[in-house]
Amino acid sequence: MQNKPNTKNRDDLKVIITATALTLTLSFWNLFSDGTQKSVDAASLEPNISTQTIQGKILLGGPPPKTTIIVSQPGASQRRNQQNAPRTVTNTSSSK
């Protein structure tokens, strides 16, 4: 029965340490996650002209997938080409 006050003091100390640790964790979390959140928001505002997806099976620890498929909106690169394109000598197309 005489040990009871000491036990209570130890429990109070544990609560204080836990609360401090939680507070610090949440503070750092907010501090570092803030910048990332801002950049994601900025990126989401940019127009989505093309998307890049990786085809094939992704094996963790294995070799990277070989094939990259770039899906472009028709005319996207054409608009780019028209601005400052070199004059072509000739064209390739299916036999004409």
Added chain:
Amino acid sequence: MINKLEFKAMGCHMLAALDLPEDRLAELELVPGWFEVWEQSLSRFRETSELSQLNRSAGTPLQVSETLWDVLQESITSERLSFGLVTPAVLDALVVAGYDRSFDALPPTSAYLTPDQFAPVGLLSEVLLDEANRMVCLPPDLRLDFGGIAKGWAADQTTHKLAAFGPALVNAGGDIAISGPQSNGEAWPIGITDPFEPESNLEILMIEQGGVATSGRDYRRWQRDSLWQHHIIDPRTGMPAQTDVLTVTVIAPSAMEAEVAAKVALISGSRAGLDWLESNPTLAGMLVLEDGQRLYSQRVSEYLWS
């Protein structure tokens, strides 16, 4: 200065370009004559051509010219490297599909066509060859159409001959061969025609040396029984290839290799075709699908103008 000469041959539009210090066409004016000689040997549309004689003499050995022998050897190599997907042994299949005369003379037709008229085509391994005497004997049920292989071969040959005068480029109906960089050291800018808007370029390639070719089912096609047919035969079925790819453009060490690779990718379909291009370190390419999407192999970025 880039001098250019345009002319018609092999049923296609041709262009030869030579980079010379002055404005001069004398060397380029030799080119149509070379094509005339090759066409007389390799065309299946000329009754008097050497190829037509060979096709008529199936079952009987015939001595052939150096030109036909060379193209036949290249075709055998192409057939082997493409696992049989690109072969000149498709003439009968093309005729069944309705491509029985030059494309310019092809009329609209409504002849009844049944699936049992199509059959897998034969292989060049069935052809008997005597190298010492350049003798060729086709099996009775096998006839040849060199098609794009002949155009790619002719582009490579012409470029090789013109390179004696200066940096050269030859475009044989979309199959392009390049001897080396221009005199100023720059690569040659080559447009990839948009199959949906033929007056526009989808991309511009910068090529210093080698070959570029496009294979597609966007132009040489016709209707039969209200169904669209096209000239790229899948040898496994003997029918025009069933594929989600509309056109394929390939960059390779030579025009003929580019032509063969483009056909393989087109017949194989988008997924297998792109994987096949990726697996060949000497190839790079772009596929245009029916819905307008474009798929690029990784190496093609080395050649894209940007």
